[in-house]
Amino acid sequence: MEQLHVIKIGGNVIDNSEALHRFLKDFSALQGHKILVHGGGKVATQLSETLGIEAKLVDGRRITDVETLRVVTMVYGGLINKNIVAQLQRYGSNAIGLTGADGNLIRAQKRPVKTIDYGYVGDLKDDSIDAKGIAALLEAGFTPVFCALTHDGEGQLLNTNADTIASALAVSMAAHYESTLIYCFEKRGVLEDIDDEDSVIREINPERYEELKTAKIIHSGMIPKLDNAFSAIHSGVRAVIIGHADELGNLQSSGHSFGTRLSK
Amino acid sequence: MEQLHVIKIGGNVIDNSEALHRFLKDFSALQGHKILVHGGGKVATQLSETLGIEAKLVDGRRITDVETLRVVTMVYGGLINKNIVAQLQRYGSNAIGLTGADGNLIRAQKRPVKTIDYGYVGDLKDDSIDAKGIAALLEAGFTPVFCALTHDGEGQLLNTNADTIASALAVSMAAHYESTLIYCFEKRGVLEDIDDEDSVIREINPERYEELKTAKIIHSGMIPKLDNAFSAIHSGVRAVIIGHADELGNLQSSGHSFGTRLSK
Numbered sequence: 001m002e003q004l005h006v007i008k009i010g011g012n013v014i015d016n017s018e019a020l021h022r023f024l025k026d027f028s029a030l031q032g033h034k035i036l037v038h039g040g041g042k043v044a045t046q047l048s049e050t051l052g053i054e055a056k057l058v059d060g061r062r063i064t065d066v067e068t069l070r071v072v073t074m075v076y077g078g079l080i081n082k083n084i085v086a087q088l089q090r091y092g093s094n095a096i097g098l099t100g101a102d103g104n105l106i107r108a109q110k111r112p113v114k115t116i117d118y119g120y121v122g123d124l125k126d127d128s129i130d131a132k133g134i135a136a137l138l139e140a141g142f143t144p145v146f147c148a149l150t151h152d153g154e155g156q157l158l159n160t161n162a163d164t165i166a167s168a169l170a171v172s173m174a175a176h177y178e179s180t181l182i183y184c185f186e187k188r189g190v191l192e193d194i195d196d197e198d199s200v201i202r203e204i205n206p207e208r209y210e211e212l213k214t215a216k217i218i219h220s221g222m223i224p225k226l227d228n229a230f231s232a233i234h235s236g237v238r239a240v241i242i243g244h245a246d247e248l249g250n251l252q253s254s255g256h257s258f259g260t261r262l263s264k
Numbered sequence: 265m266e267q268l269h270v271i272k273i274g275g276n277v278i279d280n281s282e283a284l285h286r287f288l289k290d291f292s293a294l295q296g297h298k299i300l301v302h303g304g305g306k307v308a309t310q311l312s313e314t315l316g317i318e319a320k321l322v323d324g325r326r327i328t329d330v331e332t333l334r335v336v337t338m339v340y341g342g343l344i345n346k347n348i349v350a351q352l353q354r355y356g357s358n359a360i361g362l363t364g365a366d367g368n369l370i371r372a373q374k375r376p377v378k379t380i381d382y383g384y385v386g387d388l389k390d391d392s393i394d395a396k397g398i399a400a401l402l403e404a405g406f407t408p409v410f411c412a413l414t415h416d417g418e419g420q421l422l423n424t425n426a427d428t429i430a431s432a433l434a435v436s437m438a439a440h441y442e443s444t445l446i447y448c449f450e451k452r453g454v455l456e457d458i459d460d461e462d463s464v465i466r467e468i469n470p471e472r473y474e475e476l477k478t479a480k481i482i483h484s485g486m487i488p489k490l491d492n493a494f495s496a497i498h499s500g501v502r503a504v505i506i507g508h509a510d511e512l513g514n515l516q517s518s519g520h521s522f523g524t525r526l527s528k
Contacts, residue, residue, distance in 0.1 A: 050315060070343060078342020079334060082413065082421060086365040090419035096367045101350040102360045103406055136404055142367055149346065155354035157346060 004033040004138070004177035005251075008166035009184045013245045014041035014080060021087065023184070026249040028091035033138045033177060035169055036095075036145045038084060039162040044075040056119075064119040064159040072159050076147040085145055096142045100150030101157060103137075105130045106165065108150035108158050122150040122158030124165070129172035138177075167232050174236035181229070181237050182259075184245035189260035190226070192217060204262050206230060229262045239263040268297040268402070268441035269515075272430035273448045277509045278305035278344060285351065287448070290513040292355035297402045297441060299433055300359075300409045302348060303426040308339040320383075328383040328423040336423050340411040349409055360406045364414030365421060367401075369394045370429065372414035372422050386414040386422030388429070393436035402441075431496050438500035445493070445501050446523075448509035453524035454490070456481060468526050470494060493526045503527040 007027065013019050027036060048055065048071050056063040064072070081097040088095035100106025100122075106129055108122030128150070137144055146169070148162040163183070170181035189200035190212075204212065209226060212218040218226060229240035241251075243259020250256035271291065277283050291300060312319065312335050320327040328336070345361040352359035364370025364386075370393055372386030392414070401408055410433070412426040427447070434445035453464035454476075468476065473490060476482040482490060493504035505515075507523020514520035 073346050074338035074342040076342070077346045078338040078340070082337055082341045082363050082365060085363070086415045086421050087419045089365055089368050089415060089417060094367060095365075097363070097365075099346050099349070099361070101346060101353055103358060104353050140400055140404070151350045151353060153353060155351045157350050 001176070001178045002033060004035070004170075004173055004179045005030060005182060006035045006037065006166055006170040006173065006179060007182040007184065007248070008037040008039070008162055009245055010039045010162070011041035012186045013184060014038060015043070019245060020084075023245040023248060024084065024087045025091050028088055028093040029249065031252060034093075034143055035134070035138075035173075036084070036088075036143070037148075037162050037166040037169065038076075038080060038145070039148055040072065040076050041080065043079065044072050047071050047075055058116050061116055061118065063117070064121050066120070069120040069157060069159060073149060073157055077149050077157075081145060081147045088143065088145065093143045094141050095145050096137065097145045097147070099147055099157065100128075100160070100165075103130070103133055104151075104153065105133050105144075106146070106150045106160075106168075107153045108160055110152055110156065110158060120156065120158050122152065122160040124150070124160070124168045129168055131172040131175055134169070134173065135176045163228075167228060170237045170240075171232050171235045174238075178238050179236070180239050180241065181232055182241045182243070182248075182251075183225075183229075184243060184248065186244070187242075188244045188247065189242055190218065190222065200257075201260050202257055204260060205264060209262075226262065233262060233264060265440070265442045266297060268299070268434075268437055268443045269294060269446060270299045270301065270430055270434040270437065270443060271446040271448065271512070272301045272303070272426055273509055274303040274426070275305035276450045277448060278302060279307070283509060284348075287509040287512060288348065288351045289355050292352055292357040293513065295516060298407055299398070299402075299437075300348070300352075300407070301412075301426050301430040301433065302340075302344060302409070303412055304336060304340050305344065307343065308336050311335050311339055322380050325380055325382065327381070328385050330384070333384040333421060333423060337413065337421055341413050341421075345409060345411040352407065352409065357407045358405050359409050360401065361409045361411070363411055363421065364392075364424070364429075367394070367397055368415075368417065369397050369408075370410070370414045370424075370432075371417050372424055374416055374420065374422060384420065384422050386416065386424040388414070388424065388432045393432055395436040395439055398433070398437065399440045427492075431492060431501075434501045434504075435496055435499045438502075442502050443500070445496055445504045446512075446515075447489075447493075447504070447506045448512065449506060450508070451506075452508045452511065453506055454482065454486065464521075465524050466521055468524060469528060473526075490526065497526060497528055 192199035
């Protein structure tokens with residue numbers, strides 16, 4: 001099977017235009033099939049503030065009301081997505097910018113209201129991703145760039161977590177490719193010593209993961225992140241790599257390492 | 265050769281949500297390959313005003329400065345384009361929303377500065393359209409939905425006239441399809457009597473066009489529009505139809521007519 005990299009970048013990269021350009025250049029240089037998933041960054045929040053749209057929170061959870069959905073559709077689907085696409089074209093990647101509505105590639109369901117009505121938020125189901133459709137785009141030479149928007153198939157766009165989209169893509173595409181999921185975040189990887197950026201743990205398998213948790217080296221916020229990563233691996237993803245966007249260029253160069261690699 | 269309809273809708277349809285939904289339903293029902301091109305409407309102007317971005321005019325010509333480009337990227341490429349795509353999916357068209365940057369499908373050049381610097385405005389060249397790439401999307405079952413944005417291949421998005429994009433698409437695609445270009449506007453077609461909406465002239469060929477100009481039935485603003493239409497026909501487009509978005513449903517139904525049909 002051919003290789004596929006599904007790479008997710010978050011707000012910390014998007015908000016820093018130099019870091020973003022550096023990342024997009026490295027992303028373009030990556031060999032093989034690839035998919036980019038991007039989050040939102042501060043632009044949407046800033047635009048909402050300028051437009052006088054108050055952030056709606058219920059029990060500390062952010063709600064996507066109709067006004068907020070308009071803003072994220074403009075910022076994620078338009079401003080950020082299309083500028084990333086134009087830059088990737090400049091660097092030689094045949095990028096195509098997509099929401100889940102485009103080509104019906106990611107169909108979600110509006111999150112059911114239990115105690116909280118999250119508004120226009122989409123949850124992914126097992127059959128949300130059209131892996132065959134995405135594979136057809138990859139085989140045609142396109143590099144899909146997904147923003148964090150999906151749809152319900154009934155005309156409604158839905159705000160959807162970018163980490164979840166990236167993970168679901170990597171899992172679904174594992175039927176067609178040897179798929180690797182890469183999360184770029186603000187650290188160089190999982191650190192042995194939180195105060196030492198050079199203490200990146202290069203490899204973690206499930207046994208080592210248990211040891212690191214027992215030793216309290218991995219704790220609190222990292223645990224759900226890594227649980228999700230191992231869950232993707234158990235669903236067919238070959239490896240999940242967590243690293244800093246600035247170092248993506250090391251991924252395929254010999255003698256250099258990139259982030260922490262989680263695998264079976 | 266198979267048939268292809270390239271259909272352009274303007275602001276008058278986009279600004280009226282009922283008219284837009286009606287149009288999208290009729291568009292979805294059209295048989296055969298099709299491409300939608302949409303303009304901007306008032307939303308971009310309204311957003312600019314809300315954000316305190318002044319419309320820049322030089323000699324009465326609108327300038328696309330960096331702030332305006334941000335707004336149109338958000339509104340055309342995000343808000344309008346992605347909502348149209350989501351609606352078309354609802355009606356059963358496998359729509360995919362695109363700027364010219366996506367898949368490098370329309371590469372323009374920034375308008376050269378002569379007396380006026382129009383800012384981030386793109387002009388199309390003869391080789392701007394990647395007809396083969398678009399044909400591949402059509403053959404894969406997608407319905408491309410283009411907004412009025414292109415790119416220069418160097419990372420720069422460019423604001424580009426939607427009528428021009430539609431015409432260039434119809435001309436370029438004529439190498440692969442029997443292509444018909446349809447402009448939806450606020451009239452039912454070219455009228456014999458401007459005060460009688462029922463006086464639609466159904467067919468105009470170049471000879472009849474000369475007669476209608478001589479008789480002053482066609483004059484002023486319509487002349488450049490129709491000149492462009494005949495120029496597209498002379499470049500391989502089978503016909504250009506000008507009609508009201510509300511009547512698109514008549515296009516393929518027997519016993520009904522849609523707009524004014526210009527052909528050789």
